Amino acid sequence: MARTEEDLLAELNADLREGVDWKQGAVTYLREIVRSGGPTAERYHLIKPFVGGPDYAPFWVDVFQFLDVVQTADLAPGDVVIDVGCGPGWTVQWLARLGHEVIGLDISAELLEVAETRMQNDPYPPYVEKGFAYDLREHDIEASPLGLDRKARLALFESTLHHFFNPVAALRNTLADLADDGIVAVIEAAAPPKGSEWDLQNIEIMQTYDTIERPYTRAQLLDMLELAGLPYVAFLRPVNGLVPQSVDGLSPMLWELTRADNINIFVASPTAAGLERVDLPVRTVESFRTGWTVVEGVSHRETREDGTAYRWAGPRVLVRLDGPGPHEIAVATIGLDPGQVQRVRVVAGGKVAGSVTLTESRGRATLELAGRPGQIVELQSDRVFSPGWHGEDDPRLLSFTLDEPG
Ligand SMILES: C[S@@+](CC[C@H](N)C(=O)[O-])C[C@H]1O[C@@H](n2cnc3c(N)ncnc32)[C@H](O)[C@@H]1O
Numbered sequence: 001m002a003r004t005e006e007d008l009l010a011e012l013n014a015d016l017r018e019g020v021d022w023k024q025g026a027v028t029y030l031r032e033i034v035r036s037g038g039p040t041a042e043r044y045h046l047i048k049p050f051v052g053g054p055d056y057a058p059f060w061v062d063v064f065q066f067l068d069v070v071q072t073a074d075l076a077p078g079d080v081v082i083d084v085g086c087g088p089g090w091t092v093q094w095l096a097r098l099g100h101e102v103i104g105l106d107i108s109a110e111l112l113e114v115a116e117t118r119m120q121n122d123p124y125p126p127y128v129e130k131g132f133a134y135d136l137r138e139h140d141i142e143a144s145p146l147g148l149d150r151k152a153r154l155a156l157f158e159s160t161l162h163h164f165f166n167p168v169a170a171l172r173n174t175l176a177d178l179a180d181d182g183i184v185a186v187i188e189a190a191a192p193p194k195g196s197e198w199d200l201q202n203i204e205i206m207q208t209y210d211t212i213e214r215p216y217t218r219a220q221l222l223d224m225l226e227l228a229g230l231p232y233v234a235f236l237r238p239v240n241g242l243v244p245q246s247v248d249g250l251s252p253m254l255w256e257l258t259r260a261d262n263i264n265i266f267v268a269s270p271t272a273a274g275l276e277r278v279d280l281p282v283r284t285v286e287s288f289r290t291g292w293t294v295v296e297g298v299s300h301r302e303t304r305e306d307g308t309a310y311r312w313a314g315p316r317v318l319v320r321l322d323g324p325g326p327h328e329i330a331v332a333t334i335g336l337d338p339g340q341v342q343r344v345r346v347v348a349g350g351k352v353a354g355s356v357t358l359t360e361s362r363g364r365a366t367l368e369l370a371g372r373p374g375q376i377v378e379l380q381s382d383r384v385f386s387p388g389w390h391g392e393d394d395p396r397l398l399s400f401t402l403d404e405p406g
Contacts, residue, residue, distance in 0.1 A: 002226040002285075005168050012220060013165060015203075016212065022165050023107060023140065025210030030110040032209050045088035045114045064240040065265060066091060066158060069185045072236070072267065074278050075100055078133070079153040084141055084174055085160030089115025092134055095156075099126040101133040103148065105141060112136045142169045145176035152178050157186040161264075162215045171228035181273040184230060190264045191215045218261040218288075218373040219324045226285045230268040233288065234280035235322075237263060258295035258320055261374025289323035291405060292369065295376065299396065301404060308403060315399045317379040319369070327369035330403040333358040335385040344400060347378040358400070 002008070016022070033041045044051075049062040075081065077099040086092050086104030088111055095102045096119070106112050115136050125132045139146060142164055155174045164170045174184060192198035192215065202213040216224070218235075225233055237257050243249035269275050275282045283291070297317035303309050312334070321327055333342050338360045345355040348371050356365035369377055381399035388394045 002223040005227050008168065008220065008223050008227065009166060012167070012214065012216070015214070016165075016206070020210050022210060022212050023142075025212075026107050026163065027109070029209055029211050030108060030114070036208075045111070046118060048088055048090045060240075062090075065187050065238050066094070068236075068238045068240070069156070069187055069265070069267075070095070070098070070154075072278055072280070073154045073183060073185060075153055080148065080150050082146065082148075082152045082155040082174060082177060084155055084157050084170065085163065086115060086136070086158075087111045087160075089118050089136070091156060091158050092136070093118055093122060096132040096134045097122075097124075097126055099133075101150070102135070103146065103152070104134060104136045105139040105146060106136075107138070107140050109138050112138055141173050142166050143173075145173040148177040151180075151182065153182050155182065155184045157184065157188070159188050161186050162188055163212050165212060167216075168224050168227045171224065171230060175229050175270060178270065180271055181277045182269065183274045183278060184268045186264060186266050186268070188264050189215045190262050191217045191220075216264060218264075218322075221264065221266070222285045222289055222323055225268050229270055231285050232270070232272055232275050232282060233266055233268040233285055234275055234283065235261075235266045235288075236280075237265065254296070258318070258376065259374065287322075287405060290325060290327055291322045292327050292329065293320045293322055294318070294402070294404070295320050297379075298402070299398075309405075310401045310403050312396070312398050313379070313381075313400050313402050314397055315381045315384045317402070318376050319379060321369060321371045321373055321375045321377065323373050325370060327371075329367045329369060329379070330364060331356065331358070331367060331379070331400045332364040332403075333360075333383075333400055334398055335387065336360040336363065336383075340383075342381060342383040342400070345380045345382075347380055348375065353377070 030045065049059055051059050078101055080101045080103065081095050083092050083095065083102055083104040086106050089104055092102045092104040092115055104115055119132060119134060137146065155178055161167050171184065178184065205213045239253065243253060267275065267278065267280060272282045294311060295318045298311040298313045301309050301311050331344050336342055336359060340360065342358040343355055344358065344367065346353045346367050346369060353370065354367055356367055358365060371377055384397040384399050386397055
């Protein structure tokens with residue numbers, strides 16, 4: 001179960017300086033950044049996401065992540081999209097260019113002016129017979145919903161959720177204008193380790209501009225979503241770029257993909273229908289809290305007659321802990337003879353963190369897993385079997401089955 005909203009906000013805002021008007025900081029941000037950064041800062045907001053070189057990294061990140069999310073949202077022409085905290089409006093422009101009806105809301109009138117300038121200077125709407133369908137509204141989403149006539153298919157939070165003093169209120173108010181099978185999509189960084197360079201950089205920005213820069217941990221996000229009424233969620237990672245057709249291309253990518261909690265890109269929905277509509281696995285916030293995901297070392301998923309699911313596992317399986325836990329994994333041997341024993345160990349951070357002993361007569365047991373969300377733990381078996389169930393061409397060395405929830 002989630003903490004109370006009050007407890008969550010107390011944790012999220014514990015390190016924020018007292019007596020600061022954070023909303024006013026957001027309203028005057030553009031003025032302040034132009035004052036300190038000059039015309040370059042203003043121009044950046046007009047041309048975003050484009051950047052002059054030599055460092056193109058922010059461009060690739062912004063564009064690919066945004067396009068991946070929009071592709072996933074699987075929108076139809078004319079679908080309503082709420083762009084929450086649209087700022088200078090590059091996402092409004094791209095969504096409108098795709099033929100969607102975009103409601104861009106922001107607390108800063110000055111940033112909305114930049115967005116309007118951008119739209120006014122774009123001569124080419126997608127359809128010859130009508131102009132861009134967009135509406136820019138000065139609105140504090142933490143305070144109230146928009147109250148739209150047509151409900152939205154997508155509510156996008158592009159680099160915005162971590163700016164809110166009360167992100168639960170922002171999500172809840174957005175949800176009020178979302179269709180039943182609509183989705184909320186969030187794209188932003190995850191909380192950096194305390195004291196890291198990036199953490200210190202965020203603290204400096206907060207001091208300079210009185211705007212909030214405090215990304216969230218996975219555990220905080222799970223509570224936030226549940227409290228806001230978004231119990232279904234899929235955490236995602238982008239995969240972009242050309243990859244060599246060899247282990248050099250794929251292995252590093254797999255490694256990167258399995259580390260899920262160092263980036264906060266996710267789609268959440270009020271009903272299972274939202275995730276189903278966009279073909280994402282339907283999992284609840286609660287299942288992430290105590291859940292885990294196998295990332296290496298198993299065969300495909302199979303279902304028993306009673307509907308429970310399991311996988312065949314080799315001698316070394318990597319499992320990612322999805323939430324703060326506690327977590328449990330049920331394992332069962334697949335081929336012990338009487339008198340034989342099999343040990344399955346959990347190794348976390350290079351240390352043995354638990355083990356079970358299986359025998360022919362006691363072939364099933366449950367392992368307790370502890371650790372932080374996102375941590376990869378390893379299950380190791382001291383026995384392998386070569387069942388060759390699929391004939392001579394089945395090279396698998398299998399050790400045990402593991403029950404998979406959901
Ligand atoms: C980092 S900017 C992101 C802007 C835009 N999505 C983009 O990617 O360029 C965060 C935005 O959230 C807006 N914002 C902050 N608090 C808000 C609130 N309570 N209601 C609406 N917008 C808010 C800020 O004014 C700012 O434009």
